[in-house]
Amino acid sequence: MTQxxxxxxxxxxGLVSLLPPRLRDFAMLARMDRPIGWWLLFWPxxxxxxxxxxxxxxxxxxxxxxGSIAMRGAGCVYNDIVDADLDRRVARTALRPVASGRVSxxxxxxxxxxxxxxxxxxxxxxxxxxxxxxxxxxxxVAGYPFxxxxxxxxxxxxxxxxxxxxxxxxxxxxxxHLEALAALYAGSxxxxxxxxxxxxxxxxxxxxxxxxxSSALRMGAHVRAGVGLFYAVALACWGLAFWAMRPDWVALVxxxxxxxxxxxxxxxxxxxxxxxxxxxxxxxxDAGLVLALACWVxxxxxxx
Numbered sequence: 001m002t003q004x005x006x007x008x009x010x011x012x013x014g015l016v017s018l019l020p021p022r023l024r025d026f027a028m029l030a031r032m033d034r035p036i037g038w039w040l041l042f043w044p045x046x047x048x049x050x051x052x053x054x055x056x057x058x059x060x061x062x063x064x065x066x067g068s069i070a071m072r073g074a075g076c077v078y079n080d081i082v083d084a085d086l087d088r089r090v091a092r093t094a095l096r097p098v099a100s101g102r103v104s105x106x107x108x109x110x111x112x113x114x115x116x117x118x119x120x121x122x123x124x125x126x127x128x129x130x131x132x133x134x135x136x137x138x139x140x141v142a143g144y145p146f147x148x149x150x151x152x153x154x155x156x157x158x159x160x161x162x163x164x165x166x167x168x169x170x171x172x173x174x175x176x177h178l179e180a181l182a183a184l185y186a187g188s189x190x191x192x193x194x195x196x197x198x199x200x201x202x203x204x205x206x207x208x209x210x211x212x213x214s215s216a217l218r219m220g221a222h223v224r225a226g227v228g229l230f231y232a233v234a235l236a237c238w239g240l241a242f243w244a245m246r247p248d249w250v251a252l253v254x255x256x257x258x259x260x261x262x263x264x265x266x267x268x269x270x271x272x273x274x275x276x277x278x279x280x281x282x283x284x285x286d287a288g289l290v291l292a293l294a295c296w297v298x299x300x301x302x303x304x
Contacts, residue, residue, distance in 0.1 A: 030073030043288030048169025187237030
């Protein structure tokens with residue numbers, strides 16, 4: 001039997017490594033060995049809550065973290081079911097549980113339903129308006145695995161999916177200032193395109209061989225400039241969101257740490273070094289915390 005694959009961003013020697021092999025396969029299918037994914041899904045949720053003025057809603061934030069863990073896992077399971085044939089042809093993904101045959105597609109579907117059940121419990125903690133917004137992401141989630149086959153910009157679709165939580169968090173707190181919400185969401189999408197382009201640098205050669213499309217391939221030799229452009233758009237949109245909530249130049253100072261963090265990523269990115277790209281990608285977990293603090297400061301110091 002083919003053994004579980006260790007990828008560079010796996011934390012396989014953590015808690016997941018203590019599981020029996022059969023259970024470990026299911027944990028790895030949901031990417032529980034790689035928590036970076038659920039952090040990236042969670043942070044926009046926290047941004048929406050914090051910027052909307054949800055200062056004392058720590059219970060809500062905890063529920064959203066639980067939902068991010070479950071639904072990121074469900075999304076990965078679904079993606080692996082759809083992409084099993086493609087995954088077998090890419091070195092980094094060939095030993096994924098479904099692609100390698102260690103987990104059958106039937107078992108994967110059952111695991112997907114279990115994870116969605118956890119997501120349903122979280123959904124029921126929200127008011128009905130936020131529930132409707134959350135359910136609105138289903139079509140986007142279902143379509144994502146197919147985007148890499150039909151567009152050079154699957155990262156843009158991922159951006160809409162992976163930052164949808166900003167909408168949910170905001171609507172759970174308030175229903176006004178939608179211009180600030182729109183700017184926050186647009187910036188989050190641009191941020192996701194930037195960091196997922198960095199992530200896709202690891203697979204450029206294999207993707208080109210098997211016909212998988214990505215923004216990293218489309219940008220070619222201009223990938224650093226492209227990532228920098230998307231990060232600049234993200235910062236501009238977040239600046240608009242902050243200004244809409246607190247029309248004071250002091251509010252924009254809260255974005256300075258995030259601007260420095262993203263600038264560091266771009267300036268030190270080596271597109272030809274997979275380890276370098278992976279490190280810059282993973283640093284966005286910390287970037288998410290930096291922006292969450294900025295949203296908390298602006299959202300609770302001068303909501304108009």
